Amino acid sequence: MFQNYQYTVTERFLRYVQIDTQSDPHSKTQPSTEKQKDLSRILVTELKAIGVEDAHLDEFGYVYATIPSNTDKKVPVICFCSHVDTAPDCSGKDVKPIVHKNYDGSDIILPDDNTQVITTKEHPYLKTKIGDDIITASGNTLLGADDKAGVAIIMDLANFLITHPEIKHGEIKILFTPDEEIGRGVDKVDMKKLGADFGYTLDGGELGSLEDENFSADGVTINIYGIIAHPGTAKDKLVNALKVASSFLDSLPKDALSPETTDGRLGFVHPIHIEGIAEKVTVSFIIRDFVTAKLKEYESFLQQQLEATVKKFPGAKADFVVKEQYRNMKEVLDQNPQVTQFAEDAIKRAGIDFAKLIIRGGTDGSRFSYMGLPCPNLFTGEMALHSKHEYVSIQDMQKSVETLVHLARLWEERS
Template sequence: MFTNYKYTVTERFLRYVQIDTQSDPLSATFPSTAKQKDLGRLLLQELLAMGVTDAELDEHGYIYATIPANTDKKVPVICFCSHMDTSSDCSGTNVKPIIHPKYDGGDIILPDDPLQVIRPAEHPYLQLKKGEDIITASGATLLGADDKAGVAAIMDAAHFLLQHPEIKHGAIRILFTPDEETGRGVEKLDMQKLNAQYGYTLDGGERGSLEDETFSADAVKITIHGVGIHPGTAKDKLVSAIKVASEIVAALPPNGLSPETTENRQGFIHPVRIQGVVEKAEIDFIIRDFVTAELASHEAFLRSIMESVLISYPQATATFQVTEQYRNMKEVLDQHPQVCEYAADAMRRAGVEPLKMIIRGGTDGSRLSFMGLPCPNIFTGEMALHSKHEYVSIQDMQKAVETIVYLVQVWEERS
């Protein structure tokens, strides 16, 4: 089916990553940065140009679009979703993508900063990509494969399906979201407008990965109120909120319960931001575990650390605020096993061996699943995310395109 097809995923990807769409976790607006809509406007133009008549960019930065059904069967409406923003962890300004054709298996030195070297010894998956065409950034920025590889794959699949009406499928909804990296990606999403029964995010890594399990996630904010006074007359009066906050962070376990000391299904407590002055300081934490009930245990442990530190500072006070972020989508997906079964079937048709994996993180699919749209995650090839060493294989992106096309066929055949 794809023998003579000229994929557009690469040229789309190269175009998209050059648009700065970095989101801002400290912003109170939605989307958190207006520049995310710059990519949205381009995608809108491209969708309309390829014949998607109802494509829309709404005021919140979401792209909605439909490829109408071309079968007489009653087929569930399937949504394919990727996010347009890139992480705030690494600059996304002036991204210069570089294609390394027929990768030779050696170290990749990035030209804008020769100290940035992508080494196969440090990236085991890269060792499997010898002979494929690898795209990296130039060493000064991230690449943006997370998740513009997914955006490009969905766009190319839409292009293919519109060029091949003989391929039968039900109605397909396309959704591109802002602010996934801030954890707010579906905060303003209109589920009634989306009007889909099942979904798939294209936001996964190595070829074949099919992820139906994520962390459950909470955020915790500890706010410490100290006592401020001129340091020249501070004896027995001043209580530094900065020092209290520092002691709380320092009291976390050095050899466990942190991202750098855990793996697989182990959870963690992770301080992600600390700020303040003498009178007031704040610490932001993310709390993660695959077992939702364990979040409360981690939070109780963190609260006990806070209270223990405060004993030494009787004049200081503190508040402990927990905010739910997302939950393990497996709790929903286990009730709809066909969603993953059909994706695995589609991968096999594309010549890809499905790899059932877990996500030590979350996707828009985590929240979408609990909003009524069971939504596992499918590979795109994006690797070394949120860093200057980010890379993607062109062949992986092409296989993601094929998987989408075969997947809509599977849903039509089994309906």
């Protein structure tokens, strides 16, 4: 089926990463940056050129498209989704992708900054890619494989299905989202217009991996109020909120319950932002665990630490506000086991070793799952995300395209 197919995923990927689509967490607009639409407009044009006639970009930066069913069977509508934005953590401007053909396992020294060296010691997965063709950036920017690898894979899937009408499949929806990297990827999705029953995000890493479990997440905002006074006459009057906040943060565990001390299924309490003056300080936290009920435990612990600290500073006050962010997709996917089962079977049909992984974070799919679209995450090959060491294997991307074709067929066969 794929022996004579000329994959388009590589040439698409190399084009897409050169378009700056970085999102902005400080922006109040949707999408957060207009430049994300620069890529989205190209995707619409390319989809229409392939023959996907209804492809369009909406005002919020979402690309919607439909590959019509070519079977007489009644098949659930499947959506494949990736995000066009790149992370604010590292520059995505003027990306210069480099293809390292037939990678030999040696260190990859990036030419625009010789201090940036990608090694198999720091990136063990790279050891398994000897003989593959590896794409990196040039040393001054991230690559943008997260998630332009996913975008390119879905585009090549569309190209394959349109040019191979003998492959039977149900109706397939394509969705490209903005602002995933800043947690707003699904904020303005029109679920009725999307019209899908089940979905898959293409935003995973290692070849053959499927992720159907992610952190549940809350955000906590703490405001600490001191008592302000002129420092020259402040004796027995001034209560410095900065000192209260410092004491509070210092009371948190040093060897547990933090990102830097946990891995696997262990959750954490993580301060991510602090700002203020002597009169008032605001501290923001993210709270994470795979077991949703544990979030309450962590929040109770945090609140107890806060209250104990405030008591040490008579006159100080504080408030504690919790905001739900997202939940573990597994709670929904366990009620729809065929979604992950078909993906596992598709990976195996592509001749790949299957691996089920967990996400110490969230994806668009975790939020989609609670919006009525059960949606695990599939591999793309993207690795070393959000950094100048980001890389992707061309062969991994091609295998992802094959997996999606098998997945579309499986849904049709088993309906």
